[in-house]
Amino acid sequence: MQAFEVQSKDYNQIYVLYSNQQYPIPYSSIYTQSNSQATFADIEIGDQIIYNSSYYQLKLPSLSSIQKTDDLNTNLNFPSYFSKVFKFYRPIVSGVRNKSVAFAVKILEHLCKRKNEFMKDKLREILGGYSSTVLEYVLGGENEEEVKSRMKWLEGNLVILYNLGNDMFMKFNNSDEELARALDMQIKFITIPNMTIEIKNPGGTTKFAFYKSADNIGILYDNIESSYFQENKCESFIESCEKLCVYKKGKASELQINIKEAKQELSLILKILTAIIKSPPNSFPITGDISNSLTYIKNYIPEISAFETLLQNNKCTNCHEVAKVFQVQCKHKYCVKCFTNIISLATQKLFVLNKLEKKKYQKPKCITCNMDFSQNDIENNLPCYQDYKQNSEGRVELKCVCCNAEGKCKDFIVNCFHICNDCLFENLRNGKKRCPECKSSFEKHKSKYYSHRTQCDGCKKELSSIRYYRKKLCEHNLCINCLKDCSSNKCMIDFKIFTSDISSLNLEIFNTKACQQCNNSYSYELSCDSLKPCDCSLCDSCLLEKPQNDPNPNDPFSTICIKCNTKFGKGLSSFANKHYKACCICYKINHEKNVYIIEECQHIFCHKCFDDHIDINIKDGNAENLMKCPNCFVKYSGAQLTKLIKKEVQDKVLYLIMQKDGKFLNCASCKKEFTISSQNRRQQCPSCQAVTCMRCRDFYHELDDEDCIEKFIAERVAEAEATNDPDGISQCPRCRLPYTKDPKCDHVKCIGINCGIEFCFRCACVRSPMLKHGNHYHRPSCSHYAKSNAEDKYEPECTECFRNKELCPRPKNLKVPRRVSANEILQD
Structure with missing residues (x-):
């Protein structure tokens, strides 16, 4: 029998070598050792094929025997x-x-x-x-x-x-x-x-x-x-030992796996249910089975008590189902569906009532305590509230008895609806205190019309309709300040002559007032004080700070005067909610123009508290905290920090951040922050593969450490000089970082990492020897220098004497005033 070696193959046949030529043999003519027809996968190149009279047999070598290593x-x-x-x-x-x-x-x-x-x-x-x-x-x-x-x-x-x-x-x-x-x-x-x-x-x-x-x-x-x-001979003994070990290991593993799986299953159930409750596609009732399951699970997972609390906090008072719920003023919780149904039943599917309709229907009430839902409850939780409100205004047409003008409910503050707002204010300015139609008093609506604001057609400011407007002299609404600017008794907008002499009007008003509570002066024009019905003088912070006896505890700001207990109108409350914020540190209330808002976390800080936060971290050399919210420590961008900090400290903050000795470095090419892998000067960015010098934060260069520091200092000096500060710059006598002058004094504290030395801006000299020895320890060229012939003595409280363990020498003039070269630095 002749053997042939397989040279190549495809999916239909193989090719064998015979007499230096390749001949094809189909798989249908080849059989394996198990006498089954061969396939593509059975034959490999290099295998032997033997011809047996009528077919080919695949020949493979026997399995190799076991050998010693x-x-x-x-x-x-x-x-x-x-x-x-x-x-x-x-x-x-x-x-x-x-x-x-x-x-x-x-x-x-x-x-x-x-x-x-x-x-x-x-x-x-x-x-x-x-x-x-x-x-x-x-x-x-x-x-x-x-x-x-x-x-x-x-x-x-x-x-x-x-x-x-x-x-x-x-x-x-x-x-x-x-x-x-x-x-x-x-x-x-x-x-x-x-x-x-x-x-x-x-x-x-x-x-x-x-x-x-x-x-x-x-x-x-x-x-x-x-x-x-x-x-x-010990074969059976070895096998028994192995079986015993395997059995013990198997049982132990089985128990551990069962316990682990049970805990994982229960934890998974807990997570799933928590996720469902926090954001359920559909609400579900708390049945007896769920309660029993919770009791059972509590035996294995003590944390389930937190889940039970979550369950109760998300249960609707009306339908007792777990869903997305909210809390109303009376502290009970409702899902949107039940809340909407209660309001629908109370208003006969009108949902939001206008002022006339409110006299016909009862207010929607909590089904548990029978307490009325507040207006805030309805505004914040009723779906499509603004659409319902717009529809309610469109369901009524009112006509003023004075000017015959037609309008909606919003154009009529007084509840008798006989007189429009424009005519109401005109009557009040003329000393009339009653409705010309029904003779009802305007006094009971005092809080409403005092908090009403009108936009001036001249300066476009929204000001108090009572305090900042006088008798109309033309068709435009002009505030007191704009009337003062009108010349020749003509309107400043269309230059038409006024209907009466402007000199007959009292245009005097306070621009600033002194607060009766804190004695601080405040601007009166755009303050909440101009919108309250009483004459008490209160700054915004004192006026809006909530007293303990406030009748509306759920409102964020005060609704009564802390001096006379007069109630404020809704117009003042809506104005305060829109334009005033409370500081997260001192909790004082400030106008939105006087606060900083961190974009990443929306925390609010007054200018004073945030500036103090920046100053403290500059003094402490804490670069990390400069870039974090003082309340929640969320990191914010450097671009936002530049917007928030004062101009006079921007340089100090920039240098401190550039010199921070942390685990991160900004790439000189793509500017992305990445982790420093070692203390090597050569650091490669994982994003763009650019190489940055860790010493000077610039593109990597072949300069040694000393030259690198010189390059870094030169760049910082150039940046500081570019500010064109009138007092110029001065360098720290130890680390040589440049500084611009504080307008108030010549005392400078270095913010450099591992430095923190205090020095005189005028001569770049360490401050401690001046305080302990005298002003003759300024440099002779300094304007603060005072000549002294007295003998100097060792002072242990002087930092330089203590560091040198001997009397520190008097400082010499620098080669260039306020510029410290490498050989003039203060040696450690």
């Missing part, structure tokens, strides 16, 4: 100690089949020697057809000798071994990791010669080891497995 040491470059761990190995023929063959051989060898029923049962589940028959045949021997004989037969049929291993892998997407987990195996691959180790399924009970070298793979046998090949 002493040979392996020389052939495969294993270290000398390797044989102490693995005494035997079995090489597998090279090629794409070798992995499937190696796994099939190792698993069958294991099952022949060990009684691993779990693995057997699992293989019976995943294998089918001929592979299942082979498995049962090999393991079905009546005694050990018969099993060895059948295994020996199988070792001579690589195609059958390959199909068996391939069927195992096919069930698990050709993944040795998934196969290992399914059969509870720990698989270790050792790559030679570099000796890297890869472990699949580390928690597996049965441990298999393989070696890999180039295209080859082989099986390794540890010392316990080697005992079977050496016919060790």
Whole structure:
């Protein structure tokens, strides 16, 4: 019989070499060793084909025998100690089949020697057809000798071994990791010669080891497995010990897994329910089953009490279902659906009532305490409130008895609806206090019309309709200040002559007032004080600060005067809610123009508190806190910091941030912040790969540390000089950072990291010796210098005397005034 070597192949046929020429042979003419028709996957290049009269037979070499690792040491470059761990190995023929063959051989060898029923049962589940028959045949021997004989037969049929291993892998997407987990195996691959180790399924009970070298793979046998090949008499004892260890380990792992899974399941339930409650697609009732489940879960997860609280906080008072709920003024909670239904029933589906309709219908009430819903409750929680409000205004038409003008409810402050707002204010300015139609008094509506604002057609400011407007002299609304600017008794807008002489009007009003509560002066024009009905003088902070006896505890600002208890109108409250904010540090109320708002977290700070925060961190040299919100420590951008801080401290803040000795650095190219991996001067940005010098924060250069520092100082000096400060700049005598002058004094504190020295701006000289020895310790060129012939003595409280352990010398003039060179710095 002649053998032919496979030279190449495609999906229809193979090509063999004969007489120096390639001849095609179709797969239909080739049979494997198991007498099945060969396929594309069965044949590899380099295999041998034998011709048997009418067909071709695939010939494969037999499986290599088990060898000692002493040979392996020389052939495969294993270290000398390797044989102490693995005494035997079995090489597998090279090629794409070798992995499937190696796994099939190792698993069958294991099952022949060990009684691993779990693995057997699992293989019976995943294998089918001929592979299942082979498995049962090999393991079905009546005694050990018969099993060895059948295994020996199988070792001579690589195609059958390959199909068996391939069927195992096919069930698990050709993944040795998934196969290992399914059969509870720990698989270790050792790559030679570099000796890297890869472990699949580390928690597996049965441990298999393989070696890999180039295209080859082989099986390794540890010392316990080697005992079977050496016919060790202690074989049964070793096996019993192994089984006992595996049993104990399995039971312990099983208990731990059960406990861990139970906790994970309960925690998962808790998270899911919490997520559902916080943002439910649909509400759900709290049934008895849910309550019982919570009681049961509490035995395992104590944190469930927090979940119970969350459950109660999200339960509707009306339907008792868990949903997105809100709290009304009376402290009860409602879902949107129930709240909307209650208002619909009370208003007969009108939802929002105008002033006339409010006389006909009762106010919507809480079903639990029968307390009226507040206007804020309705405005904030009723869906489409603005649309309902607009519809309510459109349901009525009113006519003024004085000017016959038609309007909506908003144009009539007085509840009798006989007189429009313009005519009301004209009557009040003329001293009339009653409605011309029904004779009802205007006094009971005092808080309403005093808080009413009218926009001036001249300056466009919204000012108090009572206090800042006088009798109309033309068709335009002109405030007192604009009337003062009108010349020749003509309107400043269309220059028409006024209907009466402007000199007959009293145009005097206070621009500023002194607060009766805190004695501070305040601007009266745009203050809340101009909108209240009483004549008490109160600044915005004192006026809006909530007293303990305030009748509306849910309103953010005061609704009564702290001096006379007069109630404020809704116009004042809405104006305050729109334009006034409370500082998160001092809690004082300020106009929106006098506060800073951090964009990232929306926290609010008055100018004084935020400026104090910046000043304290500059003095402490704390660059990190300069970039964080003082309330919640959220980091904000440098661009926003520039908007928030005062101009006179911007340079100090910039230098402090540039010099911060932290773990981060801004890339000189893309400006992104990245983590510093070491203290090396050369730092590479992970985003754009540009290299930045850690010393001077510029593009990396080959200068040494000293030159780098000189470059950094020169750039900072140039930046400081570019500010064109009239007093120029001065440098710190220790770290040489440049500073501009504080307008108030010549005392400077350096903000440099590990510096913090205090010095005189005029001569760049350390301040401590001046305080302890006298002004002759200024530099002679300094304007503060005072000549002294007295003998100087050692002063322990002088920082320089204490540092030098002797009397510190008098300072000399610098080569360039207020410029400290490298050889003139204060030595540590």
